[in-house]
Amino acid sequence: xILTVTLNPAINLTYHVEALVPxxxxxxxRADKRLGGKGINAAAVLTQLDLPAVTTGLLRDGxxxxxxxxxxPRRTVVVTDGTSATSFREPGPVVTAAEWAEFTVxxxxxxxxxxxxxxxxxxxxxxxxxxxxxxxxxARSAGCLTILDTSGAALTHGLTAEPxxxxxxxxxxxxxxxxxxxxxxxxxxxxxxxxxxxxxxxRPPHLSGNATGVGVACVAALARGLLLGTPWPAxxxxxAALSAAAxxxxxxxxxxxxxxxxxxxxxxx
Amino acid sequence: xILTVTLNPAINLTYHVEALVPxxxxxxxRADKRLGGKGINAAAVLTQLDLPAVTTGLLRDGxxxxxxxxxxPRRTVVVTDGTSATSFREPGPVVTAAEWAEFTVxxxxxxxxxxxxxxxxxxxxxxxxxxxxxxxxxARSAGCLTILDTSGAALTHGLTAEPxxxxxxxxxxxxxxxxxxxxxxxxxxxxxxxxxxxxxxxRPPHLSGNATGVGVACVAALARGLLLGTPWPAxxxxxAALSAAAxxxxxxxxxxxxxxxxxxxxxxx
Numbered sequence: 001x002i003l004t005v006t007l008n009p010a011i012n013l014t015y016h017v018e019a020l021v022p023x024x025x026x027x028x029x030r031a032d033k034r035l036g037g038k039g040i041n042a043a044a045v046l047t048q049l050d051l052p053a054v055t056t057g058l059l060r061d062g063x064x065x066x067x068x069x070x071x072x073p074r075r076t077v078v079v080t081d082g083t084s085a086t087s088f089r090e091p092g093p094v095v096t097a098a099e100w101a102e103f104t105v106x107x108x109x110x111x112x113x114x115x116x117x118x119x120x121x122x123x124x125x126x127x128x129x130x131x132x133x134x135x136x137x138x139a140r141s142a143g144c145l146t147i148l149d150t151s152g153a154a155l156t157h158g159l160t161a162e163p164x165x166x167x168x169x170x171x172x173x174x175x176x177x178x179x180x181x182x183x184x185x186x187x188x189x190x191x192x193x194x195x196x197x198x199x200x201x202x203r204p205p206h207l208s209g210n211a212t213g214v215g216v217a218c219v220a221a222l223a224r225g226l227l228l229g230t231p232w233p234a235x236x237x238x239x240a241a242l243s244a245a246a247x248x249x250x251x252x253x254x255x256x257x258x259x260x261x262x263x264x265x266x267x268x269x
Numbered sequence: 270x271i272l273t274v275t276l277n278p279a280i281n282l283t284y285h286v287e288a289l290v291p292x293x294x295x296x297x298x299r300a301d302k303r304l305g306g307k308g309i310n311a312a313a314v315l316t317q318l319d320l321p322a323v324t325t326g327l328l329r330d331g332x333x334x335x336x337x338x339x340x341x342p343r344r345t346v347v348v349t350d351g352t353s354a355t356s357f358r359e360p361g362p363v364v365t366a367a368e369w370a371e372f373t374v375x376x377x378x379x380x381x382x383x384x385x386x387x388x389x390x391x392x393x394x395x396x397x398x399x400x401x402x403x404x405x406x407x408a409r410s411a412g413c414l415t416i417l418d419t420s421g422a423a424l425t426h427g428l429t430a431e432p433x434x435x436x437x438x439x440x441x442x443x444x445x446x447x448x449x450x451x452x453x454x455x456x457x458x459x460x461x462x463x464x465x466x467x468x469x470x471x472r473p474p475h476l477s478g479n480a481t482g483v484g485v486a487c488v489a490a491l492a493r494g495l496l497l498g499t500p501w502p503a504x505x506x507x508x509a510a511l512s513a514a515a516x517x518x519x520x521x522x523x524x525x526x527x528x529x530x531x532x533x534x535x536x537x538x
Contacts (some may be wrong), residue, residue: 015346015357022289023353031344031359062342073302077284079357084292088284090300123362 002046002096002223003114003144005107005135006057008092008124010076021082023233026079034077038120038149038216038253041250045242048252051227054126056110058095058103058124061098069095071124095126107135111142116226118219120149120159122249132158145226159184167215172206173210187222187239189215194240196269198232202240205263209253213246220252237264271315271492272383272413274376274404275308277361277393281518288350295348299358303519305345307389307485310383310519313512314489317521320496325379325456327364327372327393336372336380346459364395365397376404380411385495388427388487389418401427414495418488430452434491436484456491456508458484465507465538467501469510474532477520482515489521506533 014032018138043053059066059073071093078087111117117139121134132154136146140161147161148155159166162182173188187197194203195218209217221242225235241264245257283301312322328335328342340362347356380386386408388401401423401533405415410432417424420441428435431451442457456466463472464487478486490511494504510533514526 017357017360020291021356022291022355025356026358028359072452077357085292086289086291088286088297088346089294090284090297 001114002043002051002053002116002118002119002227003110003139004039004043004046004055004118004223006037006059006121007027007095007127007131008055008074008122009035009037009040009059009062010074010089010092012036013075013077014078017079017081020079020084021088022085027253035073036249038219039118040117041213041216042120042220042223043248044250045252046224048254049220049224051224053118053223054110054114056103056107058099060093067099067106069093069099074124091120092124093126095124097126098133100127104138106126108138110143111139113141114142114144116147116162116223117144118147118149118223119163120216120219122150123154129153129157130160132163133161136161136163146217147219147222148224149215164226165247167219167222169215172227172263187218187236189243191217194264195236195243198234199269200233200236201267201269202233203265203267204240204244204260205265206244206260209244209246210248212249213251214243217252218243218252233266237261237266240264270383271312271320271322271385271387271496273308273312273315273322273324273387273389273492275306275324275328275443276364276396276400277343277391278304278306278309278326278328278331278360279343279361281305281465282344282346284346286348286350289348289353289355289418292514303344305518307488309481310485311387311389311489311492313519314521315493316458316487316493317523318489318493320388320493322492323383324370325376329362329366336368336375336439337363338368340364343393361391361393362395364393366395369396369400372406373403374470377407377411380408380413383408383411383413385416385492386413387416387418388432389416389485389488391419397431398422398426401432402430405430405432416495416507418484418489427453430480433495436488438492450510454517456487456505458487458512463533464505464512466505468538469502469505470536470538471502471505472507472536473513473536474534475513475529478513478516481518483512484521486515487512487518501536506530509533 002103014026016030017026043055046053074090074092146163149167151169188191247253284297286295304497315322343359343361370378415432420438490508510529518521
């Protein structure tokens with residue numbers, strides 16, 4: 001079983017407007033609302049792949065697998081006029097030490113049922129930078145393989161626990177290049193040139209998929225590959241195809257994915 | 270007692286950002302949240318004037334004086350960089366016939382305790398244009414004076430019930446000019462030139478107050494004047510001073526109000 005962790009979920013609101021004009025009042029013709037966060041979105045993609053994942057994290061009024069916290073979830077408002085998107089990200093809630101302690105107990109229990117754990121997204125306020133390192137340690141003790149997908153200080157400190165796979169953000173990639181990361185395999189994105197890892201490059205024939213969904217689709221493919229024990233060349237091909245087929249933050253175009261899969265160019269660097 | 274009605278309350282979120290750039294992702298440094306709507310805001314101003322008002326309306330999870338409805342309240346997001354404000358207004362909930370019937374019963378009961386009723390703001394979806402006319406009829410049966418502050422079709426249809434005072438929006442003012450409105454007294458705003466009603470103009474010495482609060486402060490002053498039976502020249506002077514002292518959507522600068530009051534120029538046109 002794959003377990004995905006979202007410590008800082010967001011309620012994603014999409015506001016459809018005619019045109020965004022700074023200083024003006026806009027009537028929102030439609031407001032779409034969904035719960036998101038990288039771990040939650042990766043689980044949605046895995047469900048599309050018929051590999052339902054268990055999701056956990058910190059969330060007020062969330063499903064039972066989440067640990068409830070007092071602070072309200074952050075909201076992300078994306079204003080779109082059909083062509084471009086302008087987004088506003090609220091600061092998240094501040095998590096208390098007691099809430100975090102309760103979560104780690106729940107996480108350790110869930111990890112015992114899992115084979116692969118995906119730790120994705122930012123850390124909410126109140127949590128120390130090494131929070132992902134603690135969870136990676138617990139997951140490893142439970143016999144799980146781990147994938148870390150975060151950025152900044154949460155990434156730097158998380159890496160000290162040597163997750164099995166890391167997918168750094170584009171911003172963080174350069175500073176990881178050439179660093180010794182112990183057992184950790186780095187999966188780097190090279191935009192339209194695809195993915196590289198383990199001295200292999202997997203390049204899709206087209207431009208990459210939907211910008212907000214590429215990273216999540218990649219992580220979902222990596223989690224499936226680790227669960228199934230797929231060897232790296234095939235795994236990277238799969239991840240490149242699924243990334244390029246991302247249609248949204250938490251979904252992929254399965255027909256496009258199947259079409260792309262044999263077209264991915266895999267080369268040893 | 271003054272009763273204010275808000276049929277379409279909004280949760281007002283103010284997002285503080287460094288600078289609004291269309292197409293960019295913005296980290297919101299602070300998100301302020303308050304429940305608003307013209308009637309609710311007018312009641313807040315009346316509370317500042319030591320004349321606490323009862324507020325009612327339609328609202329999920331609202332205070333007991335409101336009739337609960339199933340639909341969630343609309344949100345209004347105002348993005349500000351400290352100098353300019355860009356706002357996004359969600360569509361409101363759709364009110365059912367049963368919810369409206371329940372509200373009218375509750376409203377009729379509350380109106381029996383009131384002397385003045387303020388009906389302010391837009392109508393939510395599901396309510397017919399003549400909804401304010403129905404409430405004005407009920408309020409009059411209960412012996413109340415009524416003030417209507419709305420726009421468009423809700424205003425046109427509301428006027429058929431001849432509220433005692435109407436404060437049309439700037440957009441609607443021209444089409445009411447010169448029309449016979451029965452017993453209704455029209456209070457028109459003339460921007461920096463103040464207010465006119467009953468052949469009187471009350472003009473403040475300064476530019477008008479905070480743009481989002483001017484109308485609400487004016488309505489609060491009119492409600493107080495009707496309750497106290499203040500004669501029109503004095504009432505209009507008071508309304509002009511309180512409007513010019515508006516400091517926010519639901520508050521006034523009381524010191525400024527007291528300073529402005531004797532400086533208002535009242536003339537018979």
